Amino acid sequence: MHRILLWLVAALVGLLPTAPAYADPGYYVVTAYDNAGLRTVDFRYWTVKFGGRPETIWPELGLGYGVNTRWTTELLYSTIGPSNWDVVPSSLTWQNDVLLTQGEWPIDLALHASLIRQAGYGGQTYALEYGPVLQTDLGRTQLNANIFFERSFEPEDGKPIQMKYQWQLRHRWHPLMDFGLQGFGELGHWSHWNENSRQSHRAGPAFFGHVDLGQGSGPDKALLYQAAYLLGTVYSKHGGMFTLRMQYRF
Structure with missing residues (x-):
């Protein structure tokens, strides 16, 4: 699995052409779990629609691996375009999440x-996104709150470190259907936030679930999904966003 990920990194980096840059506004809420030994194939899809303007879509494909009980790594290849049949490469992301606590505190913490x-x-x-991931449970309800910083490395002097947030409320109702809320926002410079009119905030209902696909020789196989529809501001403009994530674990 390690060799496959390294090969894909090299191959996909070579596929990225020179093209217009876009700041992906979708973000999926990062959660803190022990994924030791799990391999994943991840399909993500989100759309952004402003009033009176064409829709923009971001399809993504990812491969992930639970290296041990604390460290999960994933490689994501993103495209962007006005339709499913008209997309160009957008970005290549190497995501790593490391659990610092595993139930010994009331709130679990990851980086x-x-x-x-x-x-x-x-x-x-290039850009580097980093920050704390917080997760806790109140009965059957899971709460998440994340604060991330993004440092862009431009060819010239670079841009100031930006600050953004994620939050999620998920109520466990049935394995096939949990429901809740999600929210995202971009505040601007981490030490001097943008004025309100230049910030972005959006939130809306979210649905989650998983289907068990039987046991293999290793971890249980399952298909996980989540979907949300968010309203608010993106790029400081009012609009709507639909997000979908399908993940096969084996």
Whole structure:
């Protein structure tokens, strides 16, 4: 599995051409779990629609692996375009999440880090996203709150470190259907937030579930899904966002 991931990194990096740069606004809520030994195939899809403007879509494909009880790593290849049949490569992301606690505290803590290589004008640009992941349970309800910082490495001097947040409420109702809420936002410079009109905040209902596919020689196989529809601001403009994630674990 390690060799496969390394091979894919090399292959996909070579596929990224010079193209316009886009700031992906979708984000999926990062959660803190022990995924030791689990391999995943991850399909993600989100859309952004502003009033009176064409829809933009971001399909993504990922491969992940639970290296041990604390460390999960995933490689994601993203595209962007106005339709499913008209997309171009957008970014390549290497995501790593490390659990620091595993139930010994009332709130579990993990560290999240993503190295992003994005197609840009005149060449490639890089960004590093990092920050704490917080998760706890109140009865059958799971609560998540994450604060992330993003450092962009531009060819010239670079941009200031940006601050953003994620939160999620998930109530466990039935294995096939949990329901809750999600929210995301971008605040601007970490030490000097943008004025309110230039910040972005969006939230909306979310649905989750999983289907067990039987046991193999290793971890249980399962198909997981989540979907959400968010309203608010993206790029400081009012709009709507639909997100979908399907994950096969084996």
